Amino acid sequence: MRNILNGLYRFSAILSALSMVSIGVIVVVQVGFRIVNSVYFSLMDDNLGLLFPSSAEFVGYLMVATSFLGLAYTLRKDGHIRVSILLNNVPPKLHTIFEFICLSLGTIFMGFIFYHTISFVYDSYVYDEVSYGIIAVPLFIPQLFMLFGIGVLFVAFLDDFICQLRGVELSYKDAAEAEIGSGGFE
Numbered sequence: 001m002r003n004i005l006n007g008l009y010r011f012s013a014i015l016s017a018l019s020m021v022s023i024g025v026i027v028v029v030q031v032g033f034r035i036v037n038s039v040y041f042s043l044m045d046d047n048l049g050l051l052f053p054s055s056a057e058f059v060g061y062l063m064v065a066t067s068f069l070g071l072a073y074t075l076r077k078d079g080h081i082r083v084s085i086l087l088n089n090v091p092p093k094l095h096t097i098f099e100f101i102c103l104s105l106g107t108i109f110m111g112f113i114f115y116h117t118i119s120f121v122y123d124s125y126v127y128d129e130v131s132y133g134i135i136a137v138p139l140f141i142p143q144l145f146m147l148f149g150i151g152v153l154f155v156a157f158l159d160d161f162i163c164q165l166r167g168v169e170l171s172y173k174d175a176a177e178a179e180i181g182s183g184g185f186e
Contacts, residue, residue, distance in 0.1 A: 013073035068149025
């Protein structure tokens, strides 16, 4: 089961990285088109009309996908901002209680967000909402990436919550200790 979950987190991170690369490709293509249009206009006194339709919308969708798809992997690798000043200065028993409270609240909150995001995406699908750009994109399609990212983050919180209950070392503890041990911050 651990390999399946870690594979899910890695898959989500890979999708996030691919979204980021796609943003770069779209921006480079759009800039290239503008340069070609400008050179052609200065030589021929006419507009060539090269255009990447709805590029700004696609970049926006990909930015959302990049952000949400990377959340779970970032949590597992202790990349989220954590205010650990209190946790690092309390006795181990109290630290465990605080960690339990944080993971409980995080799991409940992400479950709540996941549930309502499902409803949000479903409504976009049912009401056939589309974007207003040159290319009319059904909005539930980019929203699915957000839903998937939130779902994987919910699973990651639930995973760490169950590990906490079972007394297993939490994923981000290993990453934090490795960072501290290698001369990192903290």
